Amino acid sequence: MSEVLMPAAILLPIAGSILVPLIKWRSRSVMLIYMEILICATSVLVWSLLVNSPGETFRIVYFTGNLALELKVDGLSMVFAGMLSALWPLAALYSFEYMKQEEREKQFFLFYIITYGVTLGISFAGNLLTMYFFYELLTLVTVPLVMHTLTKQAVLASRKYLYYSLGGAAFAFIGLIFIIVYGSTTNFVYGGVLDIAKIGDRTNILLFIYVLAFCGFGVKAALFPFHSWLPDAGVAPTPVTALLHAVAVVKSGAFAIMRLTYYSFGTDFLCGTWAQNVVMALTIVTIVYGCSKAVKETHLKRRLAYSTSSNLSYILFGVTIMTPVGLTGALSHMVFHAVMKICAFFSVGAMMQKAGCRYVYEIDGLGKKMPRVSACFAVSALSLMGVPLTAGFISKWNLAYAAVSTENRLAYLGVGALLVSALLTAIYMFGLVIRLFIPKVQEDFANQDKAGEPGACMRIPLYFFAVGILFLGLYSAPVVGFLSDVAAGVR
Numbered sequence: 385m386s387e388v389l390m391p392a393a394i395l396l397p398i399a400g401s402i403l404v405p406l407i408k409w410r411s412r413s414v415m416l417i418y419m420e421i422l423i424c425a426t427s428v429l430v431w432s433l434l435v436n437s438p439g440e441t442f443r444i445v446y447f448t449g450n451l452a453l454e455l456k457v458d459g460l461s462m463v464f465a466g467m468l469s470a471l472w473p474l475a476a477l478y479s480f481e482y483m484k485q486e487e488r489e490k491q492f493f494l495f496y497i498i499t500y501g502v503t504l505g506i507s508f509a510g511n512l513l514t515m516y517f518f519y520e521l522l523t524l525v526t527v528p529l530v531m532h533t534l535t536k537q538a539v540l541a542s543r544k545y546l547y548y549s550l551g552g553a554a555f556a557f558i559g560l561i562f563i564i565v566y567g568s569t570t571n572f573v574y575g576g577v578l579d580i581a582k583i584g585d586r587t588n589i590l591l592f593i594y595v596l597a598f599c600g601f602g603v604k605a606a607l608f609p610f611h612s613w614l615p616d617a618g619v620a621p622t623p624v625t626a627l628l629h630a631v632a633v634v635k636s637g638a639f640a641i642m643r644l645t646y647y648s649f650g651t652d653f654l655c656g657t658w659a660q661n662v663v664m665a666l667t668i669v670t671i672v673y674g675c676s677k678a679v680k681e682t683h684l685k686r687r688l689a690y691s692t693s694s695n696l697s698y699i700l701f702g703v704t705i706m707t708p709v710g711l712t713g714a715l716s717h718m719v720f721h722a723v724m725k726i727c728a729f730f731s732v733g734a735m736m737q738k739a740g741c742r743y744v745y746e747i748d749g750l751g752k753k754m755p756r757v758s759a760c761f762a763v764s765a766l767s768l769m770g771v772p773l774t775a776g777f778i779s780k781w782n783l784a785y786a787a788v789s790t791e792n793r794l795a796y797l798g799v800g801a802l803l804v805s806a807l808l809t810a811i812y813m814f815g816l817v818i819r820l821f822i823p824k825v826q827e828d829f830a831n832q833d834k835a836g837e838p839g840a841c842m843r844i845p846l847y848f849f850a851v852g853i854l855f856l857g858l859y860s861a862p863v864v865g866f867l868s869d870v871a872a873g874v875r
Contacts, residue, residue, distance in 0.1 A: 390442050390455040393429040394505045397422060401497035405490040416480045419493055423476050426500060427469035434462050441510050450569050453517060456510035458572065459875030460647070460715075463867065464507040464639050467719050471631050471726060472500050474845040478730055479623035481841035482737060486621060488532065495528045496623065503632045506639065511570040512560050512648055515640060519556070519601075522636055523549040529624045530617050541616040548613040552603025556640070559597025563648050566590060572643055574873035576650015591659035594649050598663045601644060604637030605700060606693035608670040614693055618685035622733025625685055630726035634692060638699045638718055642711070651706040656792075664704040664794050670697035671801045675808035682744045684732045687812060688725070691768065694805055695721050701798050702783050705790050711871035713782035716864055720775035720856055724767045727849035728813075731761035734838045734846070744816065749823035756837055758820045760846040765813040767853045770806050775856035778864065780806070 400422040409415040437457045444453040457465075479496065483489050502525055505518035523546065531542035563570055566586075567577040583590060603610040614634070618625050627633065645654065654660050674694025681687040699721070702714030734757045735741045739750055751758040767774035770781075784802055787795040837843065856863065869875045 388442065389429055389433050390438070390457065390508050391444065393426055393433065394455075394501045394508065396429065397426045397497045397501035397504075401494050401501075404494050404497070412484075415490075419497065420473065420476060420480075423473050423497065423500065426504075427473055430465050430469035430504065433457055434466055437462065444514075450571075451513055451564070452511070453514045454510035454571070455505075455508045455514065456572075457508060459870035459873075460572075460639070460642060461507045461509075462875070463715055463719065463870055464635070465504055467635070467722055468500070468503055468507065468631065471722060474848055475623060475626060475631065475726065475730075478733075478842050478845040479621075481839050482623055482733060483621065485737075486532075492529070492532055492621070495525050496627070498525050499529070499627065499632055503636060506636050509572075509643075511572060512563055512643070513570050515643060516553075516556065516560050519604075519636065519640060520553055522633065523553070526624075526627075526633060529627070530620045532620055532624065535619065537616075537619045541613070541619050545613045545617055548603050548610060552600040552610060555596045555600025556644075557600075559593055559600065559644060559648075562590060562593045567648070572647035574647060576646070576653055577648060578650055578653055590649070591654070591657055594644070594654060595659050595662050597644055598641060599666070601637050601640040602666070602700065605634055605641065605696045606637075606670075606674075607666060607697060607700065608673050608693070611670065611674070611693045615681075615686045615689040618683070618689050622685070622729060622736065625689075626726050626729035626733070630692070630722050630729060634696050635718060635722060638696055638703075638714075641700060642703055642714065645703055645706065646711060655706040660704060660706060660792070661794055664701065664792070664798065667697040667701040667704055668794075668798050668801045670694065671701065671798075671805050672808075675805045675812070678812040679808050681812075684736070684742060684744060684747070684816075685729070687744070687816075688728055688732060691728075691809070691812070692725060694809075695725070695768070698780070698783060698802070698805075701801075702786060705786050705792065705795055705798075707786060707790055708868070708871040708873075709782075709789055710786040712864065712868045713779065713784075713786045715867040715871060716782050716860075717779035719863070719867070720767075720779040720853075723849055723852045723856065724764050724776055727760055727764035727846060727853060728768065730842070730846055730849070731757050731764065734842055735761075738836055738838055744819065747816065748819050751820035754837055756843060757846065758817075760850040761820070762817045763850040763853050765817050767857065768813050769809045773854070773857045775853045775860065778857060778860045782864065 442455040446452040502522050509515035531538045566582045568579045606614045674690045678687050678690035698717050699714045702710045741747045767776035770776045787799045
């Protein structure tokens with residue numbers, strides 16, 4: 385019976401969210417309570433699955449041959465689903481206060497909660513076909529969130545996001561077809577499913593297809609040169625941009641690449657080939673490029689967007705090392721970055737809403753009027769820089785250790801990219817912290833006159849994230865130990 389919880393966890397937020405715009409609620413508070421209970425109930429279902437992993441496969445529908453939509457919980461899905469289920473209730477709580485003044489609030493929460501269920505579908509996918517199905521669905525349900533404000537910028541950004549995502553999915557689909565033809569199954573099997581007898585002399589063709597599929601899934605992970613949709617999507621409300629940049633969309637791209645590399649093509653087939661060097665080079669370029677763009681960017685959310693592009697390639701760099709240690713580093717940064725970046729985005733969102741600050745120069749001296757939010761932002765900034773005793777230091781250390789441990793010389797260049805990125809991150813993130821507490825100008829900006837701390841619904845998630853960053857930095861051993869077991873195929 386426990387395997388039935390998998391479709392239940394996916395369907396509950398999807399079906400429950402449909403009621404939000406249909407019901408005439410007695411008050412907004414009742415609607416918000418209903419939505420929080422719905423999201424928390426989904427997270428409880430997810431955690432019951434993680435604690436009592438069924439191990440069996442739940443078949444949704446069978447097509448033909450080895451093609452079917454199936455759900456299964458394994459180690460990698462436990463990591464992604466656990467991250468989602470821990471962050472989504474807090475993100476929803478923050479959005480309740482943030483969206484109070486926005487129009488079309490019910491439509492927003494409809495798609496916001498549906499996205500939770502669809503992303504869980506990606507995490508629980510038992511094979512490549514199922515993951516691809518939910519991956520495409522994720523694009524469709526997040527486009528309305530990007531264009532929520534219906535401004536010209538929002539509409540253009542949503543179109544760009546849609547075109548890039550569909551284009552990337554087309555490349556990923558080619559990878560799916562080749563796995564169907566040259567693999568023994570489409571199921572996710574640690575070590576890969578390619579049938580060497582079927583491949584014959586087509587090794588280079590399969591390697592080329594892997595690079596195509598890597599870039600296809602890499603679109604959502606903001607891999608250079610397919611990253612430009614991400615900064616443009618910053619026109620959406622902050623709960624959406626945090627969703628795109630920290631939790632659901634970009635992490636789905638990274639998660640899909642992990643599945644593609646370790647569970648479909650397999651590292652035994654890829655490691656040491658030109659394809660490994662190509663994808664690793666792309667991640668190294670993106671790490672440095674994203675940080676460089678962030679240093680120059682003056683818009684707060686766009687600066688964080690370029691930071692996301694760089695940090696997502698930290699994860700992909702760990703994947704392309706193609707060792708269990710490399711995957712451990714990638715998984716640790718995937719989890720830790722989610723907490724760091726959602727804290728940073730929500731802090732900036734509070735500054736935008738309560739003080740009207742959208743550009744770097746506008747936050748000068750804001751720390752004295754919003755000290756708690758500014759302190760939370762400072763914690764996230766220090767962690768993104770990789771300062772010891774924070775979560776960011778642990779994940780970056782794991783990545784650097786994995787790169788030095790490998791025999792791939794290109795990975796050593798990746799270590800250099802990590803060091804350059806750390807310096808540039810200190811410039812573009814700690815520079816903001818200095819502006820908050822040590823302003824360059826003496827007078828306050830006019831838009832700060834009515835600035836003040838946000839309400840409890842926005843503050844409480846920020847406190848949780850800031851404490852989580854410090855806790856993971858001080859007590860990361862159990863988490864990293866579990867991630868190491870997943871990376872080694874033990875779980």
